[in-house]
Amino acid sequence: MSAEKTLNDGPVGRALWSVSAPMTIGILGVVSVGLADAFFLARDGETSLAAIGYVFPVITALTSLSIGLSAGTNTVISQAIGRGEDAEDRRRMTLHAMTLALGLSCAVSLLVYLLAPYLFGAMGAEGEVLSAILGYMRFWCLSFPFLVTSMALNAVFRAAGRSGVAATTMLMQALLNIALDPVLIFGLGPIPALSMDGAGLASLIARMASFTGLLIFATSIGTVQFSAAPWRGLMASMRRIVRVGAPAAMSNAINPLGMAIVTGFVATIGDTAVAGFGAATRVQGVVVVPLLALSSGIGPVVGQAWGAGNEERARKGLRICHAACVIFGLSVAALLLIFAGPLAAIMTSGSEAQAYTATYLRIASWGFLGYGILITANAAMNARDRALWSMSLSGTRIFALYVPMTWAGVQLGGYGGMIVGALVANLISGWVSLVMVRSVGLGVIDWAPVRVPSRWLSARLGAQGLPAPD
Template sequence: MTLGVLALLGFQLVDSAFVARLGTAPLAAQSFTFPLTFLIIGVQVGLGIAIAALISRALGAGEMARARRLGSLVLMVGGVIMALLALVLWWAQQPIFSRLGADAATLGLIRGYWAPQLLAAWLGALLYFIYSLFRAHGDTRLPGKMMVVTSLVNLVLDPVLIFGLGPWAGLGLPGAAWATVLAFGSGLVIAVSRLRRQDWLAIGGLRDEAAYSARPFLGIAGPAMISQLMPPLAAMLAISIVATLGEASVAAWGLASRLETLALVVVLALTMSLPPWIGRCYGAGDWTQVRQLLRLALKVVVIWQLCLGLTLALTAPWLAQLLAGSPDVRSDLTVLIRFLLPSYAALGVCMLVVSAGNALGWPLRAMLMSAARLFLCYLPCLWLGAWLAGLEGLAVGAAVGNVLAGWVAWKLLRRMLAVKSAAEGKKTVLLSRERT
């Protein structure tokens, strides 16, 4: 999953790197769309969390027929929900981007890019739901391989569709979106053909299963979706703060956002692969292994992110030169990399705790943790830093917010596991007395 996520996020960074060669204005236009793209991803990830949690718990309890029915339901319902969301965002694009701070020229660039980008997002969501189904059944190889395949297709098509080939001039900024459409479309064809070979879907009994599973599904998907929607909302507020610092800062912030997801590749892979495993342990009542898994995952996240963050911070000028074309954008991006990347060790802890909370039946606590991270730790520090010291203050404020969020998440996880241990101890004592 790490290799697959690395490939997937790498092609998003490649998109931005190619668009940066078109100039600062197209890159800034693309950066304004990131919060809404994250909004779409947030909804699909929230649904994917519920898919993986319910199906893995059913498999852990030996309920194979129910797991098949759940697989069919979530693919159908998820596709309809994501299509409706894409239509709403296309219809409301002008007021949304205007309020984010885009001027008339930027709105014109966004208009040609937004429709194919929404189509790509919908295809990507369908592909993600199929990946979630495979992960819930313990197969992480196919999703990883398919992420690599779609990334390679996008990498080949990006320069052709953006800049053209031979006498053909290319599509410019919309070419990046159309390359993603073709990449996700090809991946969807392969994934569906592989899914048809598995006995993981059912046709009969879907109505009864929908009535039976709607409440537990919404109990997980609702808080998880809200948790996933809060980062896009925070990203919208953050980019409105960055927009006050100028176009170059917006462009640099967009590149830093893409670099952030790439730098967090191990964390993202763990948040995808760990919950199904934890869900099976939860279904089987094996809390000892749950604790061992979480301890190991947290150690990996902290050590890896600190080493990677410090290395990238030291090489920030060269990395910024590789990604950005404008000298102003390179300068701002260097500052953001130096302060933000090392703080992702703490951010990774928070992300892992939220993911584990959803898998362990604590979706409300996970949602509250997400809210505290963004609206009590991250955004206030971001705004205060920008107000006090411009872009440098903004970078420092964002880093401080990430560190605070990681510390709060760690304290919350320790408290939740302590409560569970106490409950297990009482249960063991009661069973012992009953036997006596």
């Protein structure tokens, strides 16, 4: 494949930086779309702002399909590069990954479109808010196959050490989406104001344009190529991708599923609380971008190192990631103590919603370091071909910690209690992540309080048929 490079040469920190740094820009562009939607829709009215608050966790969960397939594609391609497999076989794998992504995303889009009224109704949306949601989701479902297939192709570039291509694609798509938002939401000249429908249409246009450009580029340099027998080994490739991709998709979907459940808890307080909480999660999505970039970068580094048999390099890369998560998480939490109020004012249209947003950011941000440790651990385990372990980790965080603690918090302390529950859940899940990665041979610490739970956890997962730790 054209211009691919190994990540097994030179200092591991430099290799991690070379993949993560461009992805910071790309991911920032992607999450900025959600931020821009919230900003413009807040000016469109409380109905639109509340509607996007309901929509955000659901579409984030659905987008996890693309993230999961990307993880599977990254693992297969990066390990193949590390082992020095034939380039022609990797081109076939790329085509197979795109075929799988397109087929699954079309099926999911149709299902979501049909179930949307019942899903959002069950979350508490009704009346004008529900109507706005359904208008947005109509266009979003049409755009979903373009997103998922693009993400699968981007994963191939990241696995080959060319994250700049993926980052550029993501950024250009985001810029187009953000530029179209105010035009289609509020109208301009002959273009009518479409409100929530306009935000969904902007996403559809941007994703179609991004996918078309990426496919043309990938074809021109030989990354996508219909060579002799392009479908040879199709089922074998799909099995390899799905073995990691299916658990990874579920792992990534678990987090926004938990957020959707918690949004339901917040809805018991009122639509204004939902609007404030939704705005806060969008700000959160932006400030944790460097952590997301680290999780994108550690996958190719671990995958290539493990494929080449250099296990210590993989462990060292994860150590660097976790140290960076702690430093960055504490720094961001300190800054948000100062700037939470101004950020909330930008993202909301009313003083009451603003208070909900600012309170969340000031308290919940101290748990970002635990969240960063978890997502980088998940990415490393996926690249290590231990996706079931990663899924178990995400499930533990959401269903044993996040959902129960936020529910208890709402019952005992209302909105503030929910935030404290989320904070504690993230901190505990960070520690559980350190236990888990040690169990699969990627351990970064070795001290007694970890060793005992690690042995217990290994035994429990082994009893469930999961791979034994190395």
